[in-house]
Amino acid sequence: MDERRAMIEAIALAGDAMPHPNPRVGAIVLDAAGEPVGRGYHDHGPGHPHAEVRALEDAGSRAAGGTLVTTMEPCAHDGRTPPCTAAIIGAGISRVVVGAEDPDERVAGRGFAALRAAGVEVAAGLEREAVEAMDPGYFHHRRTGRPRVTLKGAITLDGQAAAADGSARWISGEDARRDAHRLRAHSDAVMVGAGTVLADDPALTVRLPEFARVQPRPVVVAGRRPLPPEAAVFGRHPIVLAPEPVDLPGEIVVLPGNGGVDLAAALGCLGSAGIVDLMVEGGPTLAGALLRAGLVDRGVFYVAGMLGAGTGRPGIAGTFATLADAIPLEITGVERIGNDVRIEFTPGGS
Numbered sequence: 001m002d003e004r005r006a007m008i009e010a011i012a013l014a015g016d017a018m019p020h021p022n023p024r025v026g027a028i029v030l031d032a033a034g035e036p037v038g039r040g041y042h043d044h045g046p047g048h049p050h051a052e053v054r055a056l057e058d059a060g061s062r063a064a065g066g067t068l069v070t071t072m073e074p075c076a077h078d079g080r081t082p083p084c085t086a087a088i089i090g091a092g093i094s095r096v097v098v099g100a101e102d103p104d105e106r107v108a109g110r111g112f113a114a115l116r117a118a119g120v121e122v123a124a125g126l127e128r129e130a131v132e133a134m135d136p137g138y139f140h141h142r143r144t145g146r147p148r149v150t151l152k153g154a155i156t157l158d159g160q161a162a163a164a165d166g167s168a169r170w171i172s173g174e175d176a177r178r179d180a181h182r183l184r185a186h187s188d189a190v191m192v193g194a195g196t197v198l199a200d201d202p203a204l205t206v207r208l209p210e211f212a213r214v215q216p217r218p219v220v221v222a223g224r225r226p227l228p229p230e231a232a233v234f235g236r237h238p239i240v241l242a243p244e245p246v247d248l249p250g251e252i253v254v255l256p257g258n259g260g261v262d263l264a265a266a267l268g269c270l271g272s273a274g275i276v277d278l279m280v281e282g283g284p285t286l287a288g289a290l291l292r293a294g295l296v297d298r299g300v301f302y303v304a305g306m307l308g309a310g311t312g313r314p315g316i317a318g319t320f321a322t323l324a325d326a327i328p329l330e331i332t333g334v335e336r337i338g339n340d341v342r343i344e345f346t347p348g349g350s
């Protein structure tokens with residue numbers, strides 16, 4: 001098997017794992033003749049064996065003199081598991097092929113240095129883009145200290161997030177809602193604003209059995225209005241970000257800022273708590289504040305086969321005063337889902 005094919009297989013191995021806040025990593029051991037003899041991926045997060053160690057265990061003595069193909073730079077530090085570099089050197093691997101350098105400050109180049117110092121040949125950058133695309137949240141989190149923020153919205157074809165009376169269930173159809181649950185399932189946390197808690201009382205759980213293995217942590221952005229402690233989300237020990245001290249169930253973090261909670265500081269705080277992928281599910285006031293502050297990394301909007309045919313509540317709150325204020329987007333995906341259209345975008349495109 002050639003090294004590129006092995007890398008592609010290693011990426012596929014790690015693809016759906018959720019080891020956050022650790023990265024998704026896949027590894028393949030090729031023996032001295034280039035035959036794949038060991039496979040491993042990192043599945044359960046901190047404290048569980050890393051992909052490289054699993055692949056080496058799988059290969060056993062056949063690893064000696066072989067090549068380890070791994071999506072991520074091996075760690076060289078003692079964490080909750082011993083360093084992978086020591087296992088690689090101990091197994092007698094003579095060449096390591098890496099997809100992406102690990103931006104985590106405890107690794108960042110040290111893994112390569114430890115291997116080279118032991119006489120192991122190292123090649124880096126094979127399929128780097130595909131490796132980073134498999135876990136964009138991890139790379140974003142380690143480079144910025146913040147979670148990667150995905151803003152999800154469901155709007156009518158004429159851009160309304162709710163009717164004038166606040167009713168919004170359901171604007172998008174069943175298939176789109178199922179897709180949104182899949183997004184939730186791939187997030188470490190799901191955030192809503194106070195207005196959404198008051199209007200919809202969401203539990204923010206993943207309710208599809210095939211996706212409900214790990215529930216994302218709920219996050220509430222509280223404001224000045226009192227919130228009912230019996231709301232469904234407070235039964236799930238949420239992180240409550242508030243502009244002033246509040247008496248609510250959950251982990252309360254007070255972060256005063258302009259217009260309520262300081263959202264940039266809030267994301268830093270969630271990043272420090274190990275939240276790598278954050279999904280924001282509204283509502284329009286929180287969505288507008290995050291977008292205008294440049295804190296949204298990706299948008300997923302479901303544009304429904306439905307017209308408000310009048311003015312209800314806009315998808316994004318705030319005033320669109322002049323065209324120069326518009327936020328340019330790069331549209332990265334368009335897909336029809338049932339009777340809705342899913343549009344994925346990155347803010348900041350030209």
Ligand SMILES: NC(=O)c1ccc[n+]([C@@H]2O[C@H](COP(=O)([O-])OP(=O)(O)OC[C@H]3O[C@@H](n4cnc5c(N)ncnc54)[C@H](OP(=O)(O)O)[C@@H]3O)[C@@H](O)[C@H]2O)c1
Binds near residue numbers: 167
């Ligand atoms: N279609 C959809 O995708 C969708 C999704 C979610 C919700 N909705 C609908 O949207 C409506 C609720 O939206 P909403 O805009 O009123 O509520 P929201 O965006 O969920 O919450 C906004 C509230 O959060 C608090 N807050 C604290 N700091 C903030 C900050 N820095 N920036 C922004 N907000 C901050 C404020 O509460 P205080 O006012 O108490 O100070 C603010 O009014 C409901 O009708 C709901 O059904 C629709």
